[in-house]
Amino acid sequence: MSKPNVVIVGAGFTGTATAHDLALRGFDVTVIERGDICNGTSGRTHGLLHSGGRYAVKDQESAIECIDENMILRKIVPQVIEPNGGLFIAIDEGDLQYGETFIAGCEACHIPLEELTPKEALKLEPNINPNVLTAFLIPDGTFDPLRLALSFAASAKANGAKFKTYTEAKSLLMDGKGTVVGVKALERTSNQTVELRADMVVNATGAWAGEIAEMAGASVPVKPTPGVMVVYDQRFVQRAINRLNAPGDGDIVLPQRRMVVVGTTSFEIDNLDYVPVIEEQVQLMLERGAELVPGIRNAKVRGKYTATRPLIGAGEGRSAARTFKCYDHKETDNVDGLVTITGGKATTLRAMAEKTADVVCEKLGVHAACATKDTPLLSYRQYYNMPN
Ligand SMILES: Cc1cc2nc3c(=O)[nH]c(=O)nc-3n(C[C@H](O)[C@H](O)[C@H](O)COP(=O)(O)OP(=O)(O)OC[C@H]3O[C@@H](n4cnc5c(N)ncnc54)[C@H](O)[C@@H]3O)c2cc1C
Structure with missing residues (x-):
């Protein structure tokens, strides 16, 4: 039986950690990112x-x-x-x-x-x-922000995840019944448009999460x-x-x-x-x-x-809570095939990934426990296939 397939949009802390968790649980994972790893907030965090x-x-x-x-x-x-x-x-x-x-x-x-x-x-x-x-x-x-994300990405890659950097999600593929079935993306280097089919799309675009959700007529209170x-x-x-x-x-x-x-x-x-x-x-x-x-x-x-x-927490600015949330858009907007994970901190990236992978597993009927708490991550160098 073929593995269930997930496309993750965004390769910051959240996207790379989610790729690692899902790959460990046996999913076929593809991450698309419009820049390189840590192109967004994760590359400019305090640390x-x-x-x-x-x-x-x-x-x-x-x-x-x-x-x-x-x-x-x-x-x-x-x-x-x-x-x-x-x-x-x-x-x-x-x-x-x-x-x-x-x-x-x-x-x-x-x-x-x-x-x-x-x-x-x-x-x-x-x-x-x-x-x-x-x-x-x-x-x-x-x-070290970049090395943190790369360690998760390297470990995801070792378990089969594919990273398509410089690839920007332009729209979500819908099946006509309100279900997201993939992503249409522009490969910036070749200027080609590609269609990536998926059993589930994970929106891990952080501050941009509202823009991706909107492509399916859904919303995120980010x-x-x-x-x-x-x-x-x-x-x-x-x-x-x-x-x-x-x-x-x-x-x-x-x-x-x-x-x-x-x-x-x-x-x-x-x-x-x-x-x-x-x-x-x-x-x-x-x-x-x-x-x-x-x-x-x-x-x-x-x-x-x-x-x-x-x-995403209640309150404004400084008083807004720093917690995270995984939105199943079937529940929030009656749009199936799409989940969004956002909010949180760099420090909580692994927990955010665990929550998201739990939701994906439940939605796709996959029984696989999270193993990331006890799995040592690879060196960031291995993302680039460089010797340690
Ligand atoms: C000023 C500041 C200081 C912080 N300091 C700390 C700290 O010291 N410690 C801590 O734990 N946390 C800190 N944080 C929080 C932490 O940095 C963020 O929570 C975290 O980086 C968010 O990661 P993310 O992966 O969700 O989002 P991002 O890193 O923004 O990743 C989203 C990715 O999606 C990509 N993307 C967007 N649209 C598309 C598209 N259409 N197609 C493809 N890709 C797309 C972007 O390029 C980006 O790479 C800080 C945040 C800020 C703003």
């Missing part, structure tokens, strides 16, 4: 492996997803993670007061934390604000919400430094390779395909970043970039 601390007070569903997935990713893909930990630091009275709520939130979400005196915090991180009042050590980490990041030319800290307070603009300084990246903001846009870098926001990153790590004020800017969150 914080969330412990969940950031969401532990106001968004505990996301916080629990983050801590659980953080621990799993450390096990299955250690080659792309720097397990450097994170500090939440208080630098004014308001931050200090938030401390109690923070401890209660972390406890409720089983996020381990250790309180440090200012002296202990400065010993670990001599370049943070010398007026630090208290600090909490939590299991944040950093990851709120594209960009943010800016600014890169400075020195690695001032070894850990993720967070402001001990409710999530706000410019309140994370993250070490990446020999630099630090300060992020981020949260705003609305009209054009998903052109998100400007707004100079006032760049200035705000400098101001806020320098409150946490004063040396940033005299550092050189190496880069500025924006990326767009695919938010």
Whole structure:
């Protein structure tokens, strides 16, 4: 019997992780992506492996997803993670007061934390604000975004998944009875239009998910919400430094390779395909970043970039939940053959894939359990068939 066949649109974190899960469960998987792997938000993310601390007070569903997935990713893909930990630091009275709520939130979400005196915090991180009042050590980490997605893609490929990059979905093939039966796509390199038939199409296009769903007359309540990041030319800290307070603009300084990246903001846009870098926001990153790590004020800017969150949770901007959802469009719009997975975080990519593959299995009557929690991922190099 031939394997059920799934076409995934989008090769960011969500699409590559879903390809891995479905390929492991025995599906015939083809991923199409209009650019290269990580062409969208995933290629421009901050790179914080969330412990969940950031969401532990106001968004505990996301916080629990983050801590659980953080621990799993450390096990299955250690080659792309720097397990450097994170500090939440208080630098004014308001931050200090938030401390109690923070401890209660972390406890409720089983996020381990250790309180440090200012002296202990400065010993670990001599370049943070010398007026630090208290600090909490939590299991944040950093990851290399491209290598993370490529590790999932390499593992999917090893189980037979095919990746067609530079191939853009232009429309969805319908059977005349309201069921999606494939994708019509433009291969950018040859300028040819191809038709890819599928038992199920998975829409993993993140912030663009609404555009793909609309091709079938369906809809997704995704709120594209960009943010800016600014890169400075020195690695001032070894850990993720967070402001001990409710999530706000410019309140994370993250070490990446020999630099630090300060992020981020949260705003609305009209054009998903052109998100400007707004100079006032760049200035705000400098101001806020320098409150946490004063040396940033005299550092050189190496880069500025924006990326767009695919938010689906209730609330607006900062207060919108960071959780994810898999939409079976048969249930939401009476359109069969199409599921959309969006929302979430880079940190929760594996869980998002598991949920999606469960829905696909159920819809196609396939009995195959998820195995990704315990399957070590290949090196990103193997995506390109390069030796390790
Ligand atoms: C500013 C910012 C900072 C963030 N920082 C963090 C962080 O530190 N830690 C964390 O865990 N998460 C972070 N996130 C969240 C995380 O980056 C996103 O949740 C994640 O990248 C979304 O991945 P995705 O695969 O769903 O979407 P994307 O990466 O956007 O992938 C969708 C893909 O679909 C493709 N596509 C679109 N339309 C078509 C089409 N018609 N045909 C073919 N392909 C198409 C796009 O090219 C794109 O590659 C951050 C997000 C933002 C915006």
